[in-house]
Amino acid sequence: MTDAAIETATRPKLAVWKFASCDGCQLSLLNCEDELLSIAEAVHIAYFPEATRAVVEGPYELSLVEGSITTPEDVRRIHEIRAQSGTLVTIGACATAGGIQALRNWADVEEYRSIVYAHPEYLSTLDTSTPIASHVDVDYELRGCPVDKGQLVEVLAAFLGGRKPRIPTYSVCVECKLKGNVCVPIASGQPCLGPVTQAGCGALCPSYGRGCYGCFGPQDSANTDSLTRQLTELGMNSDDIVRVYRTFNAGAPEFSAASEAVAVASSTVPAGGES
Amino acid sequence: MDDIRILTPTDLGTLIVELRTSGFRVMGPTRRGDAIVTAQIRSVSDLPQGVGDTQEPAEYRLHDRDDGAYFGFAAPAQSTKPVFFPAEEVVWRGRRDHERGGHFTVERDTVDAAPIALLGVRSCDLRAVQIHDQVLSARHFRDAHYTARRDGTVVIAVACSHPAATCFCASLGTGPRPAAIDPQTGQPSYDLLLTEVIDDAGHRFVAEIGTDAGRELADAVEAAKGTETDRAKAIEITDAAAARQTRAIDRDNVHGVLKASAESTRWEDVASRCLACTNCTMVCPTCFCTTVSDVSDLAGESAERHRVWDSCFSADFSYIHGGPTRESTTARYRQWITHKLSSWQDQFGMLGCVGCGRCIAWCPAGIDITEEAAALGRMSVLGSPASAAMT
Numbered sequence: 001m002t003d004a005a006i007e008t009a010t011r012p013k014l015a016v017w018k019f020a021s022c023d024g025c026q027l028s029l030l031n032c033e034d035e036l037l038s039i040a041e042a043v044h045i046a047y048f049p050e051a052t053r054a055v056v057e058g059p060y061e062l063s064l065v066e067g068s069i070t071t072p073e074d075v076r077r078i079h080e081i082r083a084q085s086g087t088l089v090t091i092g093a094c095a096t097a098g099g100i101q102a103l104r105n106w107a108d109v110e111e112y113r114s115i116v117y118a119h120p121e122y123l124s125t126l127d128t129s130t131p132i133a134s135h136v137d138v139d140y141e142l143r144g145c146p147v148d149k150g151q152l153v154e155v156l157a158a159f160l161g162g163r164k165p166r167i168p169t170y171s172v173c174v175e176c177k178l179k180g181n182v183c184v185p186i187a188s189g190q191p192c193l194g195p196v197t198q199a200g201c202g203a204l205c206p207s208y209g210r211g212c213y214g215c216f217g218p219q220d221s222a223n224t225d226s227l228t229r230q231l232t233e234l235g236m237n238s239d240d241i242v243r244v245y246r247t248f249n250a251g252a253p254e255f256s257a258a259s260e261a262v263a264v265a266s267s268t269v270p271a272g273g274e275s
Numbered sequence: 276m277d278d279i280r281i282l283t284p285t286d287l288g289t290l291i292v293e294l295r296t297s298g299f300r301v302m303g304p305t306r307r308g309d310a311i312v313t314a315q316i317r318s319v320s321d322l323p324q325g326v327g328d329t330q331e332p333a334e335y336r337l338h339d340r341d342d343g344a345y346f347g348f349a350a351p352a353q354s355t356k357p358v359f360f361p362a363e364e365v366v367w368r369g370r371r372d373h374e375r376g377g378h379f380t381v382e383r384d385t386v387d388a389a390p391i392a393l394l395g396v397r398s399c400d401l402r403a404v405q406i407h408d409q410v411l412s413a414r415h416f417r418d419a420h421y422t423a424r425r426d427g428t429v430v431i432a433v434a435c436s437h438p439a440a441t442c443f444c445a446s447l448g449t450g451p452r453p454a455a456i457d458p459q460t461g462q463p464s465y466d467l468l469l470t471e472v473i474d475d476a477g478h479r480f481v482a483e484i485g486t487d488a489g490r491e492l493a494d495a496v497e498a499a500k501g502t503e504t505d506r507a508k509a510i511e512i513t514d515a516a517a518a519r520q521t522r523a524i525d526r527d528n529v530h531g532v533l534k535a536s537a538e539s540t541r542w543e544d545v546a547s548r549c550l551a552c553t554n555c556t557m558v559c560p561t562c563f564c565t566t567v568s569d570v571s572d573l574a575g576e577s578a579e580r581h582r583v584w585d586s587c588f589s590a591d592f593s594y595i596h597g598g599p600t601r602e603s604t605t606a607r608y609r610q611w612i613t614h615k616l617s618s619w620q621d622q623f624g625m626l627g628c629v630g631c632g633r634c635i636a637w638c639p640a641g642i643d644i645t646e647e648a649a650a651l652g653r654m655s656v657l658g659s660p661a662s663a664a665m666t
Contacts, residue, residue, distance in 0.1 A: 038574060041573075169591065170586070171550070174552075177353075177584070178362040178583070182309055182312065183335075183352075183554065183639070187308075187309035189334075195552035195639050195640075196552075220590040226547065227550060230333070
């Protein structure tokens with residue numbers, strides 16, 4: 001082997017996989033402009049169809065998995081990928097919570113399949129959109145819609161250094177306060193999911209005077225019952241509250257339960273009606 | 276020091292120029308969007324003239340005032356805490372040194388910044404600085420960066436004339452008029468104390484001299500001589516401000532109440548409302564907890580250790596081998612309020628609360644520390660049955 005070939009062989013092999021998703025998280029990796037060359041020097045990018053047609057056979061030391069499981073074929077393929085991967089990291093709201101497509105979990109898939117597609121019989125799909133961890137063991141879940149590129153680089157640096165990634169699981173409120181942002185719901189009355197949402201985006205929306213949309217999923221101690229009361233106080237009706245919990249992380253257990261609690265409470269028939 | 280001066284609004288502008296010319300970085304209240312914040316003041320026009328505020332649990336609103344007051348508002352969104360104790364700072368940097376066999380060379384970060392002039396700091400926040408001085412600078416191991424930033428600070432305090440509905444400094448004895456002497460150190464609390472007076476006789480600031488440096492500043496702006504009548508007017512304003520406060524903490528008993536409330540059923544009640552979002556601790560002018568986190572680059576060539584504000588409301592805060600010691604929000608809220616209103620006294624000889632009310636206004640769930648303390652007091656008197664052991 002040449003020196004270059006030996007050098008390539010000693011770097012850990014990285015694979016990037018896609019399931020049901022918009023590719024935005026993979027693009028976050030390509031958007032690491034300043035760090036991209038360092039990443040390419042630190043790992044051997046062996047499988048990454050979004051970036052290159054060249055394919056190097058597995059097994060892979062590190063797999064990054066984007067997207068959720070929505071078809072029987074997905075189920076088969078994720079087990080194959082797990083078997084070929086040393087460390088498996090899921091990236092983004094689809095892979096960690098089922099994504100926006102997890103709205104199907106509350107819908108009748110048969111019904112809209114027949115409405116949307118001319119030949120629904122060609123489709124092979126599941127009734128649900130589920131995170132990767134519902135099917136195989138996952139070593140680390142990186143949140144976000146899309147993932148934050150700084151956090152993605154941190155996860156790669158931590159993998160290479162054999163240490164734990166520095167990814168906080170506290171609320172977006174911490175990021176607002178560290179940045180010196182003025183609290184949006186308190187100073188302007190706009191609803192905000194920040195108190196129940198995990199940090200990581202750098203409090204992007206509140207930094208521009210908008211409430212948080214919950215792109216990074218529930219924080220480690222989310223109290224959605226209390227936030228629901230606060231959203232109601234700020235003037236949101238039940239339908240709107242259900243919708244804010246059912247976006248990119250609709251399938252995250254805490255947000256899913258919160259939306260169902262609001263939906264059930266608002267559909268409860270007053271005393272004297274059906275029991 | 277019985278030396279009263281009178282500053283006009285023009286003199287206030289001259290005072291800012293004088294401080295800046297003397298090399299101070301002037302930090303004071305300014306309007307940023309929907310709130311008044313503490314930031315650098317470059318001229319008198321940076322002050323929020325004609326802006327007032329209303330503060331309620333989970334609500335903060337600004338409104339226009341028609342009297343042109345420069346300090347017609349209560350506690351700004353953030354105190355002066357980040358001025359001396361920034362939210363994130365580098366403690367040291369390390370670089371791999373290939374000439375020394377790949378060992379790391381460590382550079383300590385040093386603070387080399389202009390001295391600070393705190394302009395318009397309120398009594399509550401000034402007391403919080405004094406508390407931080409004890410916690411961070413007066414013990415065996417001093418915080419080097421904090422101590423360096425505090426060196427040579429000039430304090431132009433403003434007696435509070437417009438407390439919000441969330442304020443309760445009067446009940447804690449921490450305002451609205453600041454004590455002339457820091458009770459812990461015996462040193463003067465301020466160089467100058469201004470009280471803004473707007474009446475038929477005009478718009479002016481009654482200035483009380485706290486130090487020789489304060490007198491020199493008053494001389495530099497050629498402030499007119501005042502009288503005891505002016506001082507009486509200033510005291511009248513802060514007495515009225517104290518009388519308007521509706522919230523209170525029972526200063527004499529709260530330490531004992533918290534000690535007796537470890538098993539209170541109130542904790543489950545408050546935890547059902549608490550979002551564990553950390554806002555109360557982030558806006559608290561005395562909360563000082565931090566964590567350190569290390570960052571390294573992809574190649575492992577350089578690393579930095581950062582010190583970042585942390586909060587006892589996050590799960591990671593009490594994480595040790597095996598898990599967090601305070602897993603539930605119940606345990607975290609109990610820890611926070613007990614430290615503020617009780618164990619802080621045992622630790623540092625004073626309460627850790629100054630009555631600024633920020634934790635009430637900026638809590639998205641509107642949890643009120645005075646109401647929680649009062650409820651715990653009522654329940655401990657009633658002898659409530661002990662709740663199950665909390666984890």
